[in-house]
Amino acid sequence: MCTTCGCGGSGATLEGQAHVHPPARPGRRRISLEQSLLAKNDALAAGNRRAFAQRGILALNLVSSPGSGKTTLLEQTILRLRDRVPLAVIEGDQQTSADADRIRAAGAPAVQINTGKGCHLDAHMIGHAFAALAPPEGGVLMIENVGNLVCPAAFDLGEAHKVVILSVTEGEDKPLKYPDMFAAADLMVLNKVDLLPHVRFDVERCIGYARRVNPDIEVLRVSAQSGEGLDGWIHWIEARRPGPPKP
Amino acid sequence: MHELSLLEGMIQGLEEEARERGFSRVAQIRLEVGRLAGAEVEALRFAFGPATQDTLADGATLEIIEIPGVGICRTCGREVEIEARFDPCPACGEGFVDVTGGASLRILDIDVEGGP
Incomplete structure (x- = not known):
């Protein structure tokens, strides 16, 4: 028997609907919403995606643990791309503008978002940062998310692809421990491969774990420090740039 | 703690x-939490008090309805229930399961008071 209203187990049920009780108190009314908790973020992300498309901009959302080498990878990407592709960066960190300073020093415009207590960037922040940056048409917008393999998985920013960066110093089982992030990403960049002789890290096993979570995930092996594999990364970016902006 | x-x-x-529908207070919120939604029920309950404090939902009750994760196995093609996103297919033991349900986090309905 239902402990809320006392109705029996043999009562009629509506297919696909939880057992519904009318509000108990007079003056109360029930409003059916049936909407995602992320509806507001998703709507803003869809707006960002349209804005990127209108300007022919490829937006990538870079996610990883702290210390995976995202900022170094970005610096090296800027050095290799800046002469032929306009590149702009949105940096997300809880505190400091250290990363945005590094990006500007490498030669790309950057906006720093400090999330304070927040553990991820959201579509609202990106909309404002994009307006402030006003990157040129046809360019590439790199969004460096807060270092965190959990929360950024849930928040669509309007990007074309999530790229998860995993360094070989972190342990090969990260894809199994943080499956949501690896499921959400289209590409896994294995960074710091120059350190492989010095660490216990089975690359094939790591890729196997990532594909167990996401069979379609692409994998690139790079070292942002030594430059190994960076040509493949640059090629991956260039191959995904959209055509000329839509009128 | 993205909850x-x-x-x-x-x-x-x-x-x-x-503002749109003309109510002033929310007395109850019913959430549907998929097991694969990436949000912890306990963390939602824990965060609900601080998140609603001094808002129109201050003091509201939170009801959470959990729904299982379901998907289609790429190997045997069956629709199966899974506990976690990377679990192999429980029917054939090996296939990758494409998630088709239980990955969302939704407000089902709210009980409200007060009028315009």
Whole structure:
């Protein structure tokens, strides 16, 4: 028997609907919403995606643990791309503008978002940062998310692809421990491969774990420090740039 | 702890609903939480008090309805229930399961008071 209203187990049920009780108190009314908790973020992300498309901009959302080498990878990407592709960066960190300073020093415009207590960037922040940056048409917008393999998985920013960066110093089982992030990403960049002789890290096993979570995930092996594999990364970016902006 | 920001986003949405539909207080919120939604039920309950404090949902009750994760196995093609996103197919033991349900986090309905 239902402990809320006392109705029996043999009562009629509506297919696909939880057992519904009318509000108990007079003056109360029930409003059916049936909407995602992320509806507001998703709507803003869809707006960002349209804005990127209108300007022919490829937006990538870079996610990883702290210390995976995202900022170094970005610096090296800027050095290799800046002469032929306009590149702009949105940096997300809880505190400091250290990363945005590094990006500007490498030669790309950057906006720093400090999330304070927040553990991820959201579509609202990106909309404002994009307006402030006003990157040129046809360019590439790199969004460096807060270092965190959990929360950024849930928040669509309007990007074309999530790229998860995993360094070989972190342990090969990260894809199994943080499956949501690896499921959400289209590409896994294995960074710091120059350190492989010095660490216990089975690359094939790591890729196997990532594909167990996401069979379609692409994998690139790079070292942002030594430059190994960076040509493949640059090629991956260039191959995904959209055509000329839509009128 | 993105559960707190999820709930804060929800409160913003409810404030818009209140303006559009003309209510002043939310007395109860029913959430549907998929097991594969990437949010912890306990963390949602824990964050609900701080997230609703001094808002139109201050003091509201939170009811959570959990739904299982379901998907289609790429190997045997059956629809199966899974506990976690990377679990192999429980029917054939090996296939990758493409998630088709239980990955969302939704407000089902709210009980409201007060009028324009």
